Amino acid sequence: MPKEYYDDWLEVAEDEIRHFKMLEKLLISLDSKYGDVEVHNSLFEASQKTQTLLERMAVVPRYLEANGLDATPQILNKLDNLVKDEILNELVDSLNIILQEEVSHVKKGDRWxxxxxxxxxxxxxxxxxxIDKYYPQGFDRAxxxxxxxxxxxxxxCSELKNIAHKNVC
Ligand SMILES: [Fe+2]
Structure with a gap:
């Protein structure tokens, strides 16, 4: 693969480390830590299952990480209804940074x-x-x-129409 490919994913790794540290800091301030609550490991599983560049790029950045772009604004909306305190404000700030930076991860995935x-x-x-091969119900519902x-x-826009089940642009 061209050197740019490795450069791109090293930049993503650097972002992900920073994202993890931001959220880890919040967990620690809540007397918790990473691993105390069960989480999914879909990205890891998908990386094991997909063994070609084409499938890996479709599934990991362009499906799983792209789903995060849809999920984060919905999480932020829910948080908006809660009474604000210092930790909640920091969480909202962190999620906004993550959402912003994840766009570039999906974009790099799109490039490759x-x-x-x-x-x-x-x-x-x-x-x-x-996507249908790995996630048969992935795009079933609006x-x-x-x-x-x-x-x-x-x-x-035509891809978004297939995903949202309606015209979005
Ligand atoms: Fe990411």
């Missing part, structure tokens, strides 16, 4: 997904076949999509 499509002489629509973030990250 396109690269893989060209290499395999595949149409970008193969994305939906790959859902909220973070249009601005997903467009910035490289999704097309």
């Amino acid at each position: 997904f396109e690269y893989a499509c060209q290499k395999e002489a595949a149409n970008k629509d193969i994305y939906f076949e790959i 859902r909220y999509v973070n249009k601005e973030a997903r467009i910035e990250a490289g999704f097309s």
